[in-house]
Amino acid sequence: MDKSDIIKPENLVYKKPKLMNDNPMHYCPGCSHGVVHKLIAEVIEEMGMEHKSVGVSPVGCAVFIYNYLDIDWEEAAHGRAPAVATAIKRLWPDRLVFSYQGDGDLAAIGTAETIHALNRGENITIIFINNAIYGMTGGQMAPTTLVGMKTATCPYGRDPKIQGYPLKITELAAQLEGTAYVTRQSVQTPAAIRKAKKAIRKAFENSMQGKGSNLVEIVSTCNSGWKMSPEKANKWMEDNMFPFYPLGDLKDKE
Amino acid sequence: MAQEVLLMKGNEAIARAAILCGADAYFGYPITPQSEVLETLAELKPWETTGMVVLQAESEVAAINMVYGGAATGKMVWTSSSSPGVSLKQEGISYIAGAELPCLIVNVMRGGPGLGTIQPSQADYFQTTKGGGHGDYRLIALAPASVQEMADFVELGFKLAFKYRNPAIILSDGVIGQMMEKVVLPEQKPRRTDAEVIEQCPWAANGKAEGRKPNIITSLEMDPQKMEVRNLHLQAKYREIEENEVRYEEIQCDDAEYLIVAFGSCARIGQKAIQMARAEGIKVGLLRPITLWPFPTKAIQGYANKVKGMLSLELNAGQMIEDIRLAVNGTIPVEHFGRLGGIVPGPDEVVNALKEKLIKH
The missing domain is CATH 3.40.50.970 (Thiamin diphosphate (ThDP)-binding fold, Pyr/PP domains)
Known part of the structure; x- marks a missing residue:
């Protein structure tokens, strides 16, 4: 099979989702964001919701997600995306509405908006990228930074006596009456990516069926912030993040 | 009916x-x-x-x-x-x-x-x-x-x-x-x-209708050149609003020698105060800004050469007075009267303030 055969449409086995445009991404090589963006684009396409989706982007590394996925977007203030998404969904109930937020956005400055939107059972999905660090501002401590983990604002390692403990907000969300589906996934292997996609699909479908609010945490790497190669970052995540943030469904109100 | x-x-x-x-x-x-x-x-x-x-x-x-x-x-x-x-x-x-x-x-x-x-x-x-x-x-x-x-x-x-x-x-x-x-x-x-919303608001982000580009609602712009353009656009819009949307009310201003400028609840107190002052022979009018921004700068400016002084009546320590002073640009005295802490003054207090702060001088 030569190149001309390989590029024939009938031989296509994998392609970029139509909703992803050709704008060059600003993410660092090895970052998890690009994979999760692609999964969201695929799920929206597969659900046939290209013309009925509104995303809410955060303040943080994913602030520019609206440059890469060709749907309508609203760019929220830091932490406020669940409040913004609440209003959109209440006013346009037949739209697929989701927010995309990092750990600082969702679990520090936006804790109140996150907990209350989830507990009201808003028919939205929150995609939560947890890489345990503030990426965009240059690697400061996040609410999910592990004990002992070094960042620019805890350079000697997070000490609970000084900086307190990392917050398991997803476990908290699973306790709320309003949540339908709460899950923790990752995207460091093809198998994990497939599982994460299924989780996003389930969350989006729940939100369209009026089952309540949905939280999909993706335990992610920030190899730049962690100062590791992408490969080492994946290994470090498996060895250190997964024991504290175990993967799997925390709640599934079938 | x-x-x-x-x-x-x-x-x-x-x-x-x-x-x-x-x-x-x-x-x-x-x-x-x-x-x-x-x-x-x-x-x-x-x-x-x-x-x-x-x-x-x-x-x-x-x-x-x-x-x-x-x-x-x-x-x-x-x-x-x-x-x-x-x-x-x-x-x-x-x-x-x-x-x-x-x-x-x-x-x-x-x-x-x-x-x-x-x-x-x-x-x-x-x-x-x-x-x-x-x-x-x-x-x-x-x-x-x-x-x-x-x-x-x-x-x-x-x-x-x-x-x-x-x-x-x-x-x-x-x-x-x-x-x-x-x-x-x-x-x-x-x-x-x-x-109707989709038709009237083609800029709105409510689901990308077929055939149009995504609508992105944001105030973010990383390129300073573009951010300046965005700001200049806002400023041009604000100038247009200042040109077209000033609203105010004038009460007994025609023969006024003094002007009370007051908005909201203070304008109601001012209305009674000008009646009381006029009963004493003091010719006072009331100018009530309805739009605080855009501020009725030109209207107030127009009275600068008609009245002897203005009293800014506000339930604060003197805030709107700054806009009045900018409007008259030092040509006539502009004084402030207001009460603080939630106290609402009576019209008699306003008349007294008018006499003490503007007329006696």
Whole structure:
């Protein structure tokens, strides 16, 4: 099979989702964001919701997600995306509405908006990228930074006596009456990516069926912030993040 | 059919008027002295009649961000609060102004600073007209002086907000919000259908219709050249609003030798004060700015060579007086009279202040 055969449409086995445009991404090589963006684009396409989706982007590394996925977007203030998404969904109930937020956005400055939107059972999905660090501002401590983990604002390692403990907000969300589906996934292997996609699909479908609010945490790497190669970052995540943030469904109100 | 005249509080009038003019959603949080707004909406259950969404948010911060979310989809959304709560909303208001979204904000002012008092005040004039949040932006600010205007300014506020894609604010106070007066409410208008919203607001982010590019609502621009262009565009819009939307009322100004300038509840006190002063032979008129921004600068400037002095009557330590002084540019004396901490002065105090601060000199 030569190149001309390989590029024939009938031989296509994998392609970029139509909703992803050709704008060059600003993410660092090895970052998890690009994979999760692609999964969201695929799920929206597969659900046939290209013309009925509104995303809410955060303040943080994913602030520019609206440059890469060709749907309508609203760019929220830091932490406020669940409040913004609440209003959109209440006013346009037949739209697929989701927010995309990092750990600082969702679990520090936006804790109140996150907990209350989830507990009201808003028919939205929150995609939560947890890489345990503030990426965009240059690697400061996040609410999910592990004990002992070094960042620019805890350079000697997070000490609970000084900086307190990392917050398991997803476990908290699973306790709320309003949540339908709460899950923790990752995207460091093809198998994990497939599982994460299924989780996003389930969350989006729940939100369209009026089952309540949905939280999909993706335990992610920030190899730049962690100062590791992408490969080492994946290994470090498996060895250190997964024991504290175990993967799997925390709640599934079938 | 004769229009029905009702008796109600300003806060109730504003809630009823919003339902009647076809508003799509209200997001709020309780705070004295404006809690009757949310209470009235909850009692009237407009979600069962017009379909209007009413939601008590977890904070004023969440409420204004819900307004941001709803406004970005092209719907008619609004919120209300009182001074400390409006301080919390400032971040969101800046984002709404930066993203050029239409919405209506109501501030039923109470005394500050800090937790202050639940009694009436007009001390948020600076916050409302000079920024409040970060960045160079303006709010279209309407100051009602009666319960009737509380009702009327809802529709006017929304009209101006959508005309200029800019947040509008009704700057009321604890007097106007809490007092009961006669009011004629507008006729019920239907809410716009989703199709009408999409047609009227082609900029709105409510699902990328086939054939159009994605709509992205944001105030972010990393390139300083582009951010300057964005700012210049805002400034050009603000100049247009200043040119076209100044509103004010003149009472007995024709033969006036002195002018009281007052807005909102103070204008009502001023009205009585000019009657009392005229009974003593002092020719005083009242100029009432209805739009605090855009400010009636030219109108006030026009009186600078007609009157001997102006008294800025405000329930604060002297805020609007700065705009009056800028308007007359040092040509005549401009003095301030106001009470603080939630105290509302009587008209006799105003007449005395007029005599002591302007006439005796």
